[in-house]
Amino acid sequence: MEYKGYIGYAEFDDETDLFHGEVINTRDVITFQGTSVKELKLEFKKSIDVYLNFCARHGKEPDKPFSGRRTND
Incomplete structure (x- = not known):
């Protein structure tokens, strides 16, 4: 999933019947969960x-999403 440059990754937990997700292209921890794919995307x-x-x-500068690609400066 992608939104405003941030990329989310999710897995389904059989024990809780929930999708658990995390934003994977930032150093800050951003998590979300849902009971359906539709709810997961919304959350x-x-x-x-x-x-x-x-x-x-x-007044904190948000951690900008990174692409994972290396650049040569």
Whole structure:
């Protein structure tokens, strides 16, 4: 999943019947979960928006998503 440049990865937990996800292209920890794929996608986007709003309210620069590609400077 991708939203505003952030990429989310999720797995399904058979024991809890929940999808658990995490944003994988940032150093900050952003997690989300849902009971269906539709809910998981919604919660992923909400988690990014909550993170960005939190950063704005606290004067913190959000960790920018990275691509994983190396650049030669």
